[in-house]
Structure formats: structure tokens, C-alpha cells
Amino acid sequence: MNGLPPLDLSRVPGVLGRIVQERAGDYREASPEPGPARPAARRFEASLNGPQLALIAEVKRASPSQGAIAPLDPALSARAYEAGGASAISVLTEPRHFDGNPQALHSVTGAVDLPVLRKDFVVHPAMLREAAEWNAAAALLMVSVLGTATGAYLEMTHHLGLDALVEVHDEAELDVALAAGARIIGVNNRDLTTLNIDLSVSPRLIRLARRRGFAGVLVAESGYRSPDQIAQVRGLADAVLVGSSLAGSGDLARAARDLLAV
Numbered sequence: 001m002n003g004l005p006p007l008d009l010s011r012v013p014g015v016l017g018r019i020v021q022e023r024a025g026d027y028r029e030a031s032p033e034p035g036p037a038r039p040a041a042r043r044f045e046a047s048l049n050g051p052q053l054a055l056i057a058e059v060k061r062a063s064p065s066q067g068a069i070a071p072l073d074p075a076l077s078a079r080a081y082e083a084g085g086a087s088a089i090s091v092l093t094e095p096r097h098f099d100g101n102p103q104a105l106h107s108v109t110g111a112v113d114l115p116v117l118r119k120d121f122v123v124h125p126a127m128l129r130e131a132a133e134w135n136a137a138a139a140l141l142m143v144s145v146l147g148t149a150t151g152a153y154l155e156m157t158h159h160l161g162l163d164a165l166v167e168v169h170d171e172a173e174l175d176v177a178l179a180a181g182a183r184i185i186g187v188n189n190r191d192l193t194t195l196n197i198d199l200s201v202s203p204r205l206i207r208l209a210r211r212r213g214f215a216g217v218l219v220a221e222s223g224y225r226s227p228d229q230i231a232q233v234r235g236l237a238d239a240v241l242v243g244s245s246l247a248g249s250g251d252l253a254r255a256a257r258d259l260l261a262v
């Protein structure tokens with residue numbers, strides 16, 4: 001496992017640019033060593049690979065687009081999502097804009113049997129080492145942030161035994177994810193520069209990925225609030241990732257169940 005190439009984060013625009021610069025500052029002193037290799041468990045990937053559309057339910061307490069959403073207890077929320085039929089849990093660990101923290105991830109991995117995704121803005125190998133140490137099953141890698149280093153970060157994520165959800169928002173980013181050898185690709189409907197949501201992005205790029213021969217797992221992400229909206233990706237996506245509408249619902253198990261109703 002070689003060292004990772006340096007990232008040029010000054011090219012990342014808008015809110016996302018600010019967040020990733022802050023995260024890079026948080027990890028400036030951390031060791032860039034890859035850490036010990038672990039066997040691939042592929043639990044996250046397997047949980048999304050069934051015949052039904054799977055739900056990745058997100059523990060999301062706040063966000064740049066919504067402000068404060070709900071003061072969720074991470075472990076109780078994850079148990080509620082599990083009861084509501086979620087296949088996997090996503091936990092935001094970014095502290096300034098999403099009110100996340102490492103302890104939230106740690107408490108969720110101890111509270112549920114479901115695989116857990118570390119949702120953060122990965123800009124340093126230490127963030128992946130932490131995810132493995134905290135028993136996450138997967139980590140998010142964003143092509144808009146990692147650019148041409150996506151393949152190297154993917155290799156390190158796999159080296160640590162983790163699955164990677166490789167996130168894209170446009171055709172050029174999809175090409176990077178495919179060339180990097182991603183096994184799980186998430187298409188974000190939210191433009192992270194403007195924060196605008198366009199639910200036509202996921203179906204379009206998911207179809208394109210299949211036309212390009214991608215046989216792995218495809219996840220539609222962001223902006224889903226109703227079963228009608230989820231219906232737009234049934235039969236196309238393997239999974240949907242939903243945060244704000246579930247987290248702000250007041251009854252997480254019921255909201256998860258209702259969202260998945262056909």
C-alpha cells in the first residue's frame with residue numbers, strides 16, 4: 001500500500017470547499033500511514049445487494065441546507081431505523097455543520113447489527129483508519145473532493161477492510177468513479193456547490209452507469225421525502241440514502257417504513 005497523493009482542495013468550490021478545508025485542518029497533524037490490512041467483509045455491499053430496494057437511513061442532526069434538524073440520540077435513532085426496515089445506517093461524523101462526532105458512530109456500531117457507513121468528508125487517510133477502528137463497515141469517498149486521487153483512496157479503504165460508497169454528481173465524476181474501480185457508486189441529487197436538489201440526477205446517471213457496463217451497487221442519494229419520489233428510482237437503484245426527511249420526522253421507525261411502502 002503506497003502513500004496517498006496530496007489533494008488540491010482549493011479547487012473545491014462553495015460550502016463544500018469550506019468544509020473540506022476545515023476537515024483537512026482537523027487532520028493536519030495526523031499520521032498518513034495506511035495502518036494494518038484487514039480482510040474485506042463486504043457487509044455494507046451485501047446489505048444493498050438484495051432483490052428489494054434497500055434503505056440506507058442517515059443519522060443527521062443538522063446540515064448546511066437545513067440548519068438544525070433534530071437532536072437525535074444516535075444509538076436510539078439507529079435502532080428505530082432498523083425496526084423500520086433499513087438495511088444499513090449512515091452516521092455523519094462532521095462536527096461543525098452536521099453536529100456529528102466520532103462517538104455517534106461508535107455508539108451506533110454497538111447498538112445495531114446493520115452495517116454502518118462513516119459519512120464524512122474524507123480528506124486524510126487517518127479518517128479511514130478511524131472508520132475501521134470504530135467498526136464502521138464503509139466510508140464515503142467523494143469524487144468532487146478527491147478528484148484524480150479517488151482510486152488511491154479507494155485502494156486504501158479496501159486495504160482497511162472497508163467498503164467505499166463512491167459519490168458522484170455528474171457524468172465526469174461518474175467516469176472517474178468507474179475508472180477507479182468503484183464497487184458501490186452513490187449518485188447525489190444534491191449539488192454540493194449550490195445545495196440545490198434535482199431528483200432527475202440519480203435516474204439519469206444510474207442509467208448511464210449501467211449503459212457503461214457497471215455491474216456493482218448503485219445508490220440514489222438526497223432529497224427523498226415521499227414514496228412517490230422513491231418510486232422514480234425503483235427498478236433502477238439498488239438502494240436509496242435518506243437523511244433529513246427521516247431525521248426530522250419525529251417517528252423514525254414509522255417514517256422509514258412509510259417511505260419504503262410501495
Ligand SMILES: O=C(O)c1ccccc1NCC(=O)[C@H](O)[C@H](O)COP(=O)(O)O
Nearest residue numbers: 063064065192221222223224242243244
Ligand atoms: O445536506 C446538506 O445540506 C449537505 C451540504 C453540504 C455537503 C453535504 C451535504 N449533505 C450530505 C449528504 O449527502 C446527505 O446527508 C445525504 O445524501 C442525505 O440527504 P437528505 O436525505 O437530503 O438529507
